[in-house]
Amino acid sequence: MGRNRRRRAHNKEIKDRKLVIDDKKKADIDEDNEEVDVNRKLNGIEDESKPLLSDSKTILDKIKTLPNATTKTSQDQTSEASISPEPCLIGPSQVSGSKPQSQHRDYYLHYLCQVCKIIPEVDQKVNCAKCKLVTYCSTEHKRQHWPAHADVCQILADLFKSKNFKNSTPDDFRKIRVDIIEKSEQAIERPLEKFEKEMVLYFNRCFKCYEQADGLLKSCKDCKHVSFCKDHRLNEDHEKHCSSLSVYRDIVLHIIGDDLVSIYFPDTFSQKFKEVDMKTLCSKETDSELESAFLSELATSPLSVLQALKIAFGSYEKVPKKLCVHVIGAENDFELSAIEKWEIFLAHYLQCSEILIVFIGPELYHQGPTQSLSCEECEAWGKHIIAKFHAHTLYHDYVQGANYVKPDLVCSFNPGFYRSTGFNKEDTWEKTIVQILHQNVPVLVTAYTEIEIIKDVERIQQTSKLKLLQAPSINMFSSLKPFLSFVNDEVSPVIFKNHYYTVFKKK
Ligand SMILES: [Zn+2]
Ligand SMILES: [Zn+2]
Ligand SMILES: [Zn+2]
Ligand SMILES: [Zn+2]
Ligand SMILES: [Zn+2]
Incomplete structure (x- = not known):
């Protein structure tokens, strides 16, 4: 009884706390956009678009006939009921009241005044x-x-x-x-x-x-x-x-406009989580499409992991009680932004005693000590959620190093394995792919576009035969935050992180 009362109080308190996406973070998100758009394209427009469009057609037809891997089964409903959802507070570090200094770049949208960014009246334009x-x-x-x-x-x-x-x-x-x-x-x-x-x-x-x-x-x-x-x-x-x-x-x-976007993390997320798609999920938690877009950008990676665990182990209950997930090619501005999201959207829904999330990446610059992500409630329930960071580190170097912990799932978000310019214009993916497969555990890979996810799989298949646990398809937990892209703009003028995904194992 006492416990319940405390939890409710907890919930009330959470309502007053919000996560503020500050301008710095928005500027960072924008950097990703640039990377997707221009660099990639300038590095080799031919091998990225033309052959792909025809190649992908047949594979796409196959995808469409595959059963939806995320359809809910009766087994899952029972497992959901047996999970005790716990609310969590968002760390005070995420709450910021003051307006950060403006440091954004200029933007161009053909229909906005380039100076004041209003949509001019037709006769004034x-x-x-x-x-x-x-x-x-x-x-x-x-x-x-x-x-x-x-x-x-x-x-x-x-x-x-x-x-x-x-x-x-x-x-x-x-x-x-x-x-x-x-x-x-x-x-x-x-x-x-x-x-x-x-x-x-x-x-x-x-x-x-x-x-x-x-x-x-x-x-x-x-x-x-x-x-x-x-x-x-x-x-x-x-x-x-x-x-x-x-x-x-x-x-x-x-x-x-240097405006702040305020987002509430859902306080009782795992109670509400019913495997509806991201749009449904976020529209319940936010007041506008803009807020939905920002919330989805945070939720997409943990929820994609959750989904991949279910595909890999058959049900949430069969996920190992001591779980280790490797996040390869992690970046501060995506996988690590509002890091509590890993607890809220992933850990709370799993009945694990220990969840270790290892972030590894050459572009990761957070070289912090091991960080506990457990809230008080989690600790009280004997749930330990731990994040480790291996900054400036390529995956194959991490695997061979002293800090290596064997994973149960390996994931990489929007890596672009197919690109031969991995890091510092060098093709570092080859060695990484070998080591990913060497783990011999399920692997989750996501991509912005259908074409890219198919190319990623094709490249990995050059190293080993794969057992596709989930063939490349649309991810119901895709981010909803759009980026302009001209990579495939006759099909779609916008792209989204984690829009496509696949889960596979070495054969
Ligand atoms: Zn001009
Ligand atoms: Zn103007
Ligand atoms: Zn917690
Ligand atoms: Zn025309
Ligand atoms: Zn329109």
């Missing part, structure tokens, strides 16, 4: 007359922006004039845009700013034929992001992405 890429709400803001825009404007105008991309194939259109970025950088002898690259990648045009003439284009009433000419109309394909494009704009406006 002014475009840059030369390059025609930039929008302003007034001649005043156009004048104001000119000093920053002058050096790149003429060269972009010339390059756009020299390229005939109307009615070109999506692949050619991608190559032309990458070429314009490269040529303009050579001409002005400086790298383009990120928002300038966005001008080239995401300028206003018909989504279908790439018609660019402003007078011939109409934009989607809702998102304003996608335009069409008189010969083409938006269809249901666009409806799938329309609201994500609006969320993307909200994210940009929040970053630019």
Whole structure:
């Protein structure tokens, strides 16, 4: 009885605490976006898009016929009932009341004034007359922006004039845009700013034929992001992405406005968790799509692990009581941000006495000591949740080192194994893949896109035959936080972390 009362009090207290995603974190998230978008593409546009589109078709058809691995069984319902859910507090380190100093970069969305970021009224809208890429709400803001825009404007105008991309194939259109970025950088002898690259990648045009003439284009009433000419109309394909494009704009406006996004971690998460998809889950916990997007970005990795454990062991009850999970290629800004999420979204739902999560990665810079993630309640229930960090460390070095602990599950989130430029432009994945397989335990891999997850699996299969416990498919616990991407933009203008996943074992 006493215990119950205390727990309720706990819950009440939690309601007053919230997690604040500060500007620093938002800026960091933005860095990932950049990595996905431009670097990757500039490093080899051909081998990433063209052959894939045709290859993936047949595999995708197979995927569609696979049974949904996350369908709930009656067995799971009993296991759910026997779990005692415990609420947890969010550490005070996550709560921040003061507004952090602005340090964001500039952004470009073709329909926003480049200076004040409002959507101009149609009759007030002014475009840059030369390059025609930039929008302003007034001649005043156009004048104001000119000093920053002058050096790149003429060269972009010339390059756009020299390229005939109307009615070109999506692949050619991608190559032309990458070429314009490269040529303009050579001409002005400086790298383009990120928002300038966005001008080239995401300028206003018909989504279908790439018609660019402003007078011939109409934009989607809702998102304003996608335009069409008189010969083409938006269809249901666009409806799938329309609201994500609006969320993307909200994210940009929040970053630019230095606004804070407040997110509550669900206080009794495991009671509520019923394996509904991320959208349903997050919409119950937040007040807006924007908040949902941020919450999902935190929840996606722990929930994907939870799902992978069920696939790997058959049910949550069969997960080892002493569980060790390796998170490979971990980064501070994704896997480690609001680290309590691992307790809230993963540990609370498992009946384990000890959960050790080992974060390993060359880009990880948190070299902290072993950290306990258990809340008081967890400790009272004899549940120990521990995080270990191996910063600046490649996985194959960790495995051969003195601190190695044998895992029950290995995971890697959005690693891009297929890329030969792993870390520091070197192909470090090869040795890592060998060591991952050598663990001889289930492996969870996620990716932004269908094409990438299939390529990742193909690369790992070059090292060993695999038993696919879950063939590549859409992850119901995908992040909902959109990033613009031109990698496959004829299919989707936005991408999401952990959108696709697969679970496999060495055969
Ligand atoms: Zn303006
Ligand atoms: Zn211009
Ligand atoms: Zn068109
Ligand atoms: Zn739209
Ligand atoms: Zn706890």
